[in-house]
């Protein structure tokens with residue numbers, strides 16, 4: 001029997017976008033491993049994805065369309081045919097459109113897969129054509145994106161291997177050991193060669209444990225620290241004035257703003273000693289190349305946008321943009337930009353009638369959005385009841401008898417349980433897609449390795465079926481998967497020099513292809529050009545001023561922290577990435593659940609003693625939004641005042657059917673409509689159950 005090797009790509013929301021190989025024998029995947037030739041993947045997959053065949057062939061996979069037969073959420077279903085499922089959905093939608101207009105239909109999706117076809121194209125085409133409500137996809141990184149566009153003009157970052165050239169690496173609010181593990185070997189290599197590694201994170205993460213210095217900053221105060229560092233750098237004349245003059249707008253205004261953040265004030269805000277702040281500033285200004293490597297966790301605060309702006313200003317102050325091994329590494333997502341018209345064909349469609357912020361899903365379903373109200377929800381690539389904020393309110397919305405909910409999923413998630421119709425989705429091994437990464441600069445083609453299991457269908461195939469049933473005849477709603485990908489790739493290549501020479505044929509042959517980087521743009525911004533309106537780094541942002549926003553970065557505490565002070569027993573709850581799940585994906589896989597352990601909350605011995613909590617006790621974590629029960633781990637991994645419970649545990653696999661998102665805020669951040677998961681204050685008490 002012959003074994004086929006099929007090249008693919010990990011689809012999960014992770015900056016590493018690993019290249020994979022699936023071995024197929026007799027139509028069945030028998031082995032799944034890393035592509036040894038990929039320069040970032042380097043022949044290994046993370047602990048989450050190594051046992052991927054357990055996910056693909058899980059006995060819990062949804063294999064047929066289902067219709068609800070019991071009350072909402074009861075878990076009583078009958079199997080139906082695809083024909084019946086699609087006809088039912090189209091009939092309901094036609095009736096809703098006739099009564100309320102298409103704006104009453106809301107698609108809800110995020111990061112189940114990050115593929116061009118199954119995500120970007122599927123997120124746009126059908127919904128544009130229908131005139132459905134738009135979704136503001138702001139749960140993860142909207143504040144940072146807004147800050148980056150305002151400051152630098154584009155999301156460009158070096159590859160991980162450039163870290164080898166750094167002498168100072170500041171991992172700021174970022175935990176790559178769990179959340180982007182393929183950076184770690186390069187960080188280790190730099191460290192062995194003498195680089196100094198600093199981690200700034202309230203929690204002592206695995207990444208922090210391996211650093212030379214860990215600064216357990218108070219949550220949401222990083223903007224003040226960055227401005228305090230600038231204060232010292234300017235005061236001691238350690239800034240790069242020539243670079244600032246040549247490449248920035250508003251550095252004198254920034255200097256004046258930084259003057260308000262003397263180390264004493266910043267020490268009071270951040271909880272870090274004055275001497276530490278001064279030392280960090282001096283080290284940052286005098287060690288070159290110096291890189292700040294950050295990610296998304298740090299901006300999930302109400303002040304996340306201005307915090308990110310402050311971080312983005314630092315490399316400019318010391319002249320480190322455009323330097324190999326220097327600058328700021330956040331995201332490489334701005335290189336392989338897809339042509340928006342080719343993706344969504346918006347110019348041929350009615351205007352998007354309105355948009356709904358995904359962080360406000362619960363509110364939107366329960367009265368915040370009216371005229372028309374949301375009457376149908378179509379969820380795919382997302383598990384909002386596990387992963388979106390203020391989940392108790394989402395649950396209330398999903399219970400509405402008059403809401404027609406369809407969920408397209410691989411598994412019976414907590415969200416799917418509330419559906420009227422459940423549709424089975426394919427896994428990455430069963431469909432075609434093209435992936436760009438946000439942690440490196442390679443494109444990877446994912447070839448289907450096996451036929452869809454049961455009657456599972458890909459997002460694109462469901463889009464096509466729904467388009468047909470709705471009577472939409474535009475050819476771009478009926479292309480094959482390959483035609484759709486080729487069309488967007490070709491249109492994008494025509495405009496984007498980073499894609500030049502990258503054809504579908506090349507991707508088919510090579511699997512992974514490096515983006516086309518000329519010597520001048522190999523190191524981001526090495527040509528001295530920033531794609532902002534001024535062509536410079538906009539430390540002072542005219543665009544933000546025009547929107548009535550502060551054009552300079554500043555620090556302001558989250559409103560929830562002010563309203564719920566520590567003196568009244570409130571603790572800051574950070575709910576960051578779990579090591580063995582990606583958000584709630586994989587969190588139902590028995591092997592990985594066993595490794596991650598049951599849902600817990602880490603609490604400092606000081607806070608535990610004050611509340612009579614012992615290690616191993618079940619505690620109630622609560623606030624004005626809701627509560628959940630978690631097992632306490634008394635630990636100095638968190639400083640006094642901060643508690644930590646990872647995101648991703650499935651509510652239905654948690655002690656009381658709820659997870660940490662029953663407490664997290666659905667308030668929006670200062671920029672981009674961003675989520676504010678970590679600007680969350682809770683009470684923690686021993687439970688009586």
Ligand SMILES: Nc1nc2c(c(=O)[nH]1)N[C@H]1C(S)=C(S)[C@@H](COP(=O)(O)OP(=O)(O)OC[C@H]3O[C@@H](n4cnc5c(=O)[nH]c(N)nc54)[C@H](O)[C@@H]3O)O[C@H]1N2
Pocket residue numbers: 013014015048111140172173174175176178179180200201202203205217218219220221222295296297298301574576577578579580581582583584647648678
């Ligand atoms: N294993 C695993 N990997 C993942 C994911 C996962 O769920 N599991 N999720 C993926 C996704 S969706 C994303 S967006 C990325 C996120 O990648 P990261 O941003 O690296 O991960 P997070 O754990 O969300 O946040 C990083 C760190 O920020 C810290 N933090 C929180 N608030 C503050 C603050 O105010 N200041 C500072 N300095 N630090 C703070 C947290 O303690 C956390 O350790 O990871 C991706 N990779």
Ligand SMILES: Nc1nc2c(c(=O)[nH]1)N[C@H]1C(S)=C(S)[C@@H](COP(=O)(O)OP(=O)(O)OC[C@H]3O[C@@H](n4cnc5c(=O)[nH]c(N)nc54)[C@H](O)[C@@H]3O)O[C@H]1N2
Pocket residue numbers: 013109110111112113118139140296300379380381382383384386387388408409410411413425426427459575576577582583584585646647648660661664677
């Ligand atoms: N408390 C707290 N919560 C958080 C965060 C936090 O920091 N703290 N971080 C947030 C962040 S950064 C993010 S990005 C969000 C992520 O939130 P979501 O985007 O909702 O991600 P998941 O919870 O992983 O759910 C994705 C679902 O998509 C399904 N899926 C996978 N592939 C496909 C496919 O091809 N088709 C279809 N139809 N479905 C598919 C998976 O089975 C999975 O159930 O979570 C957020 N939630």
Ligand code: SF4
Pocket residue numbers: 010011012014015016017018045046047048049180181182582
């Ligand atoms: S989750 Fe990240 S590290 Fe793990 S295989 Fe996927 S891309 Fe690689």
Ligand SMILES: [Mo]
Pocket residue numbers: 013139140141296
């Ligand atoms: Mo995310």
